[in-house]
Amino acid sequence: MIKRAFLRSFLLLLTVYALYVPNTAFALSFKADGFAVSTIDNATFNRMKGKTYKDDCTVPLSELRHVKVLYKTIDNKTMHGEIICNKHIADDVAEIFYELYKANYPIERIKLMDDYNADDETAMRDNNTSSFNFRFISHSTKVSKHGLGLAVDLNTLYNPFVLTVNGKLHVEPATALKYVDRSKNFNYKIDENDLAYKLFTKHGFEWGGHWKTRKDYQHFELPDAKVKALYPNNK
Numbered sequence: 001m002i003k004r005a006f007l008r009s010f011l012l013l014l015t016v017y018a019l020y021v022p023n024t025a026f027a028l029s030f031k032a033d034g035f036a037v038s039t040i041d042n043a044t045f046n047r048m049k050g051k052t053y054k055d056d057c058t059v060p061l062s063e064l065r066h067v068k069v070l071y072k073t074i075d076n077k078t079m080h081g082e083i084i085c086n087k088h089i090a091d092d093v094a095e096i097f098y099e100l101y102k103a104n105y106p107i108e109r110i111k112l113m114d115d116y117n118a119d120d121e122t123a124m125r126d127n128n129t130s131s132f133n134f135r136f137i138s139h140s141t142k143v144s145k146h147g148l149g150l151a152v153d154l155n156t157l158y159n160p161f162v163l164t165v166n167g168k169l170h171v172e173p174a175t176a177l178k179y180v181d182r183s184k185n186f187n188y189k190i191d192e193n194d195l196a197y198k199l200f201t202k203h204g205f206e207w208g209g210h211w212k213t214r215k216d217y218q219h220f221e222l223p224d225a226k227v228k229a230l231y232p233n234n235k
């Protein structure tokens, strides 16, 4: 009888803890020095609120992860980076960036999109690497893959988004015109021989450089079928 009462109060305490204790981060599976995957703690959420995590955000915070990574700059400096992405790819992202780090793959910067007020164009001009930024696909209630944290953009200035509409070239960021011609050689260029391309595709991602009607050379995402299986109500 005493045992049962003890157990009951223990369970009650646990429930109270789970309900009222502020969301604190705890480490999840991927482990390496300088790398960590954790849930979003309050301090991080405060940085995201109203920026990448907009007021109309339909993605529960519990679906997102805070991934801490190390990376190498082009002059071989070791830097700390942060990526917010979906829990379903967090371990893959940590592993991919770990492999890139070990291989001295040059990345200019990895900062949260919130540091750019969630403004994509500004972040791309700064050659930032990132994942989560909540948005609906234009004129729909469907959340985009960056909105779900299921896409990653890498070295964005040198690997722009390119689209031709009625013969008119459209480039994002607008400062990336020099990098539209992919037959040229330049730093940070992603192509099929590139290690990031090889690692992302090995982990089941699709590359925007393979798209037909538009090219998004910086962009790796989970394929539609996988996203549909994870979020069947996202229509």
Ligand SMILES: [Zn+2]
Pocket: 146, 151, 152, 153, 216, 218, 219, 220
């Ligand atoms: Zn993208």
